[in-house]
Amino acid sequence: MTVNHAKYLLATFVLSISSFSFAQVSEQEKEALLDFYSSTNGKEWTTKWDLEAPISSWYGVTIKENHVVSIILNYNNLVGRLPKSFLKLEKLTNLNLAMNGLKGELPKELFELKQIKNLALEMNNFKGSLPSQFLGCENLETLTLYNNNLDGEIPSKIGDVKSLKVLNISGNYFSGSIPKSVEDLVNLEVLGLFGNKLDGEIAIDFKKLPKLSEISLAYNNFEGAVPNGIGNLEELKYLQLQGNKFNSFASIQNIKKEGLLAFDSDDFQLNKDFEKLDLSTTRIVNSKLEDVKEN
Numbered sequence: 004m005t006v007n008h009a010k011y012l013l014a015t016f017v018l019s020i021s022s023f024s025f026a027q028v029s030e031q032e033k034e035a036l037l038d039f040y041s042s043t044n045g046k047e048w049t050t051k052w053d054l055e056a057p058i059s060s061w062y063g064v065t066i067k068e069n070h071v072v073s074i075i076l077n078y079n080n081l082v083g084r085l086p087k088s089f090l091k092l093e094k095l096t097n098l099n100l101a102m103n104g105l106k107g108e109l110p111k112e113l114f115e116l117k118q119i120k121n122l123a124l125e126m127n128n129f130k131g132s133l134p135s136q137f138l139g140c141e142n143l144e145t146l147t148l149y150n151n152n153l154d155g156e157i158p159s160k161i162g163d164v165k166s167l168k169v170l171n172i173s174g175n176y177f178s179g180s181i182p183k184s185v186e187d188l189v190n191l192e193v194l195g196l197f198g199n200k201l202d203g204e205i206a207i208d209f210k211k212l213p214k215l216s217e218i219s220l221a222y223n224n225f226e227g228a229v230p231n232g233i234g235n236l237e238e239l240k241y242l243q244l245q246g247n248k249f250n251s252f253a254s255i256q257n258i259k260k261e262g263l264l265a266f267d268s269d270d271f272q273l274n275k276d277f278e279k280l281d282l283s284t285t286r287i288v289n290s291k292l293e294d295v296k297e298n
Contacts, residue, residue, distance in 0.1 A: 027058055032071050035091035036064070043081040043105065050079055070094035077101040077123065087112045099123040101147070109153075111136045121145040125171070129153055138163045149195060150174040157201075162187030171195030173219060178202070186211045193217040197243065205230040214238055221267065222246035229268075234258040244268040 027033070039045075040052055052061040059066050065073035071092050081103035089095070090112040098113070101123045108131035113122065115136050125147045132155030137146075144166050154176040162184030170188070173195040180203040181196070192214050202224035209215065209232030218233065221243040228251035229244060242258075245267045252270045266277040 028066060028069055028071055031091045033058060035086075035088040036061070036071065038086045038088045042086045043083045043103075048076075048079050048081060065097075067094075072118075073097040075099040077103070079103060081105055085110050085113070089113055090115055092116065094118055096142075097121045100127070102126045105129060107131075109134055109148075114140055116140075117142070119143055120166075123147045124151070126150045131155070133158060140164055140166075142166055144190075145169040147171045147195075148175065149197075153177065157182055160184055164188070165190065167191055168214075169193040172199070173197035175199055181205055181207060183207065188212065189214070191215055192238075195219045196223065198222045201225065204228070207232075209233045210235050212236070217241040219243040220247065225249060227251070229254050239263065241265045242267075 028036075036058065037054070040054070045051060050062045052064075058064060058071075063074055063076040063079070064071060065075075072094050073096060074092075075097065077099045078101070081100060083105065084107035085100075085105060087110050089110060093116065095116050096118050097120060099121070102125070105124070105127040106129065109124070109129055111134035113119070114134050119140060120142050121144060123145065126149070129148070129151040130153060132153065135158065137143075138158055138160050141164075143164055145168060147169065149171045150173070152175065153172065156179035157172075157177055159182045161182055165187060167188050168190050169192060171193060174197065177196070177199040178201060181201060183206050185191075185194075185207050189212065191212050194212075194215060194217065197219040198221070200223065201220075204227035205220070205225055207230050209218075209230055211232070213236065215236050216238045217240060219241065222245070224247065226248040229249050231254050233239070233242065234255040234257055237259075239258075240262060241264060242255075243265070244252075247269065249269065252268060252273055255268075255273070260277065263277070266274070268274060
């Protein structure tokens, strides 16, 4: 082998490795990212994208097998509306845009992403109702929308989203009752409904939701008896019922104190029984921000 031929092979090898290392997404996914950057005033982001650099180096963007699979840009001064072109990011599984200045209605295109698992859009200025496309999210595990300006009713067929583990829509203006189909969310671990305009009697049997560790029904207009089954939940750590019109707390009179980290209700005697608990640890009320982990 001649020296020149060896150099040629070496250069070809280096070039191939370089091309592999900086493999780019499709043109349509790149266009979707650029559209998103423009729509949310990317030039004013706290940490900006260098549009001249490879997409794989863009802040908060994760690429696998030449597809964008994760965008995590919470607390990054995003302002504006989310574009419909998100639908082009067909392999997206994680989207965390919490604690920004986003507004407008939630694009239905977000809920048409077949691979989406985690949607964290809390603490923005979104308005309107949950798009009906939400019910078709077969892989959705986490939906956090707390502290926005959303309204309307919780979809009656919410139980169709059987993969859901975390549902936190606290601090909005949702109204109506809690759908009976919530019972079908057998994987649910967190139910955050704190501070809405929900009302009526709760017909759910919480025994059908054995994985629940956090329930916040506080500061709505619920009435009647505290629903059955809550007192039987083995994994329960946070329970908040205060600020409603419940007239019976019989279903939780014998609730296990061991393991509970926070409890509050409008029943003086129950609260007295639990007064030794450190209520400052209550995560649902404080709505602590948690980054969505990449999968």
